[in-house]
Amino acid sequence: MTIAFPIKQLNTLDSDISGQKVYSNNYNDIYFQADIGMAEKQHVFLKGNNLPKNWQQHAHFTIAETGFGTGLNFLNTFKLWHKNNNGKQHLHYISCELHPFKRQQLQQILVAFPELEEYSKELLEKYPTILTYGFHRLHFQQYNLTLTLIFADCVTAFEQLQANVDAWFLDGFGPSKNPNMWSDRLFRVIANLSHINTSLATFTVARKIRDGLSAVGFSINKAPGFGQKREMLTAQMGKDAVTKEKQPWAQTFKAKKAKTYAVIGAGIAGLSLADKLQQQGRKVVLFDRQHQPCLETSGNPQAMIMPALTLNDSPEARFYLTAFLYALRYYDKKYYHPVGVQQLAFSNKQKNWQNKLIERFDLPEQLLTKTEAGLFYPLAGWLDTQGHAQNMGQNLNYQQAEIIKIDRDKEQWHMQGLDGAIYTTDVLILANGMNAKKLLNGYDLPITPKHGQISYFQANDKHKQIGACSHIQLAEGYITPSWHGIQTLGATFDHIDEPICYGAASTEKDHWQRNTSLWNGTDYEDYFKSLSSHKARAGIRATTxxxxxxxxxxxxxxxxxxxxxxxxxxxHWKQYPLPQAVENLYVLTGLGSRGFTSAPLLAESLCNQILATPQVLSHELQKAINPNRFLFKELKRK
Structure with missing residues (x-):
């Protein structure tokens, strides 16, 4: 099976950058004319799509672009949006790019446009440090704007996109310079992402473009071009797409008649989701049996955040790499400590595995390097979970209540608390780990409980002698750097019977012996023996x-x-109908031991599903986390 976005770094274009002139040696063409580049782009793409007028009546407006290039179209749109929206609207800007510029190159290019300085600064601050294939979402919350960069060729990018596009900017090098881009397949996917009255503009009036767009349902109009260019094209879609889902079992569902939202579970999953919904102006209540967020399984003081690479280019590896890069942008620098993770080659088997991983994947050095000790992840690190939770929780509507039963009438969901209190909501999301299975009585939710324990202790001077004070050390277990004099050691991973898993986790007496035994035969063995005291905490993970x-x-x-x-x-898939959803009921669980890495991306994805806004995940990754995947695979195996 072809992988849309393989795990490897992208090749940047061979470009000459000089003042306001940017020339591509690959395509033998300039990105824009030095003296009129900005004005031409405003004329073709903004005026050509009747902006800002066309977005005035939309709560959410989506623009998609072929070819991010230097970012000038985005920055022009950013500026226009900032000056011309009512403060309650949201703009989604989606752009693909096969050969993205590095941040330093963009900075060098954009300095020539001082009129865009405010917006260039925002873009450069959030622009991806690590350029990998796939989706990279940037949030400009202060401006009610979201940028989704898809690093891939246009066809692959848009075939993996789930969105309803309101306006198209067909930019990029023209058909004579880049004929592979302007294909019938591209025109078909543009049509599939459009709806009736979707607008489109492009600088080229080439016959191939006109015929391709007409064939998929666009009404074409030649308009006056800019400067010496006599003509340009504008177009409008005359029909809605017939089908957008090639695998109906993986359909996502928008919430209906939704004014109120309830999230059950205030671990990192529920906390992140409540935050995302509230950012979109939704009325959200976060329920948990504890008095504040992140006190149970998400309550370990230092949570490790890193990708999870595998020897094959698996959905698991691609998902966690995407999640890791998103988490780096999501977490406040005040609480996230990118100290790096040193993955030790603690055995010959592990050493061989690491060597194969390095050989198999061409990864940027900012993501992964080989060291004498093993593998090093420079941007990985740990999160102050309680600092993050308290910071997020103070802005949320929080209700301490242990929900023991859920029911729905024709209009709303009803939640019953342990004390008998009844709460109502339009939309209900279960983000409470294993307890989601208990509430979904009669529904087959394929999650398994795993009991985990960490040990923590007061560090002494000896830890400085063995190098444990700089990075997280990862082998069969892990040890964190000292923070406020405390280090964390983890973690066990044990089966636990289901009836027990719905309550609070208990610590076992042997936690210290088990966690330290993972380091026997290393320099850490004597260090642990030198410690005078230690404590433990436990949690129950929901795994898949x-x-x-x-x-x-x-x-x-x-x-x-x-x-x-x-x-x-x-x-054939066409013979099967879409699944039927239980109205306004969603689940977010099964995060296992990687919840702090994956929760921000999952929360964004589920928020996109609920609100029917452009999806942060590619279609292949959204399928990989779909709750229905296990049942579908089971039926296929029969």
């Missing part, structure tokens, strides 16, 4: 068989089994 989380709508499983009972015969 494929090591990926569960994020999305709850479907009517009995109906799905009936509709898909013969899928194992290999019938």
């Amino acid at each position: 068989a494929d090591h990926l989380p569960i994020c999305g709508a709850i479907i009517k499983q009995s109906k799905f089994k009936l509709d898909y009972h013969d899928i194992h015969h290999g019938k």
